[in-house]
Amino acid sequence: MGTNLSDDLNERLRDKTIQIVSLNQKLETLQAQLGGSQKRANQLGDQVALLEATLAQKDSEIQILTSELSRTKGALGVVGKEVQGMKAEQTQQLLKKAPSSNGFLMREELALSKQRIGSLEEDLKRFSRVATLVLNEEKGALEKLREVVLEVGDPKYRILNMVLNRKSMRIDEIAATLVLDISKTVEVVDSLQNAGEVEVKDGSIVLPAKKYREIQVPREEWFPMEPDAIFESLEEFLIKTDDQESIVNALETAVEILEQKLARGGALVFQMRRTADSWKKQIGSVEELRYMIRDWRGRANSMV
Incomplete structure (x- = not known):
């Protein structure tokens, strides 16, 4: 009878063990599902933030x-x-x-x-x-x-639109494009400069005013991104502007965010910070900076 009791206890113990293993498996499955749902929720949150920024x-x-x-x-x-x-x-x-x-x-x-x-x-x-x-x-x-405004509008608005689209134009180039006298072109450019719409460099190069060149860095949009996406967005940012101050702000923002995301990226972050400091002192080549960003992006991906 003692043997039967022992067998019965062992049988119950095995059943409980099987139940516990089964529950643990279900728990692991639920945890995996929860993790996936959380990741998806984060992605959707990022997409919503991006859409809100686009709408704005x-x-x-x-x-x-x-x-x-x-x-x-x-x-x-x-x-x-x-x-x-x-x-x-x-x-x-x-x-x-x-x-x-x-x-x-x-x-x-x-x-x-x-x-x-x-x-x-x-x-x-x-x-x-x-x-x-x-x-x-x-x-x-x-x-x-x-x-239509660009083609047949007031020369003032046509010149401003051309400069905003091209980012930089010579006065003689503007005159040739719009079939205007140089003196008339200079007169209109002076009017735009006095109104704070353009700047004239070296007496002949017309640039958009600083208010047009400056672009706000989308820090809140970048913060939840993965490092690869941050580098991609940083390179796209450089396509939109060649303004020194805007580029420095973008580099410093990327450094601040990546410093928290790349546990083994000390050397990379240091190089990025040094580049930002260099641009703060003197404007560099935007094209060379874009190549550097691609190199940083590859190095960052190897750390993930």
Whole structure:
């Protein structure tokens, strides 16, 4: 009977052991699932933060273009009045001229005036059509407005848009592109410089004003990223700006974040910090810096 009792206890012990092992396995499975869910939740949180930042940027762009549209609508009225004034002025001038030996010259002048007025009226129609698209919030309307302003708008806005898009342009290059006299181009550039919209370097190179060159470093967006993604974002940041202060801020922000994420990255972080200090003292080559970032990225990936 003692043997039967011992066997019964052993059997129960085995059952309990099996149950415990089974529960441990279920617990490990649940923990793995929880870890996966947590990782997915973190990824979704990062995506939400990125989308929020993108939406904020788009809102800012819409506000800028809406302001441009408002200025353009005002310019339409001014141009319309100028067209009417030109018609009246040309008519008066032609009436004053003698109709004999100057007949051919008068016809040529009249044809040229009609051509100029027709061109201005066509520009007005283009502005009007695009303005209607913008007001109706049609897809791509803001980009079409930007194109029309760049092609036929006030020389001041055309030059500013060109400089903002190209980041740097020579005065003679601007004049050739817009078919303007150098003196007229210099006059418009001086006006933009006085308004704080552009800067002139070495007397002939036109740059966007500092307020356009400066770009805020998206620290909150970078912070949850993996090191590889941070280096990728840092390189993309350099495509958007060559402003010394903005680049230094981006490097220092990346160093601050990566220092916490790369346990074995002491030498790499030190080199990055030294590069940031060097740029703070003197601007370097953006292209060389991009190559350095790619090298840092490869070294960081080997540590993960």
